[in-house]
Amino acid sequence: MTKYKCSICGHIYDPAKGEPGQGIEAGTAFADLPDDWRCPVCGAVKAKFNPVG
DSSP states (O other): OOEEEETTTOOEEOTTTOBGGGTBOTTOOGGGSOTTOBOTTTOOBGGGEEEEO
16 A cells, blocks of 8 residues: 655555554545544645655
């Protein structure tokens, strides 16, 4: 699965790890995150993330 990087703060969303602190389970693809999901570091909207790798 593709990782995504926040263009504001540089946080990487890794689908293999998910975001346990936000209740997002490991194995959750970026496309499957809720539309209102926000960066756990800076609060940026999902649209501010770009694929990496």
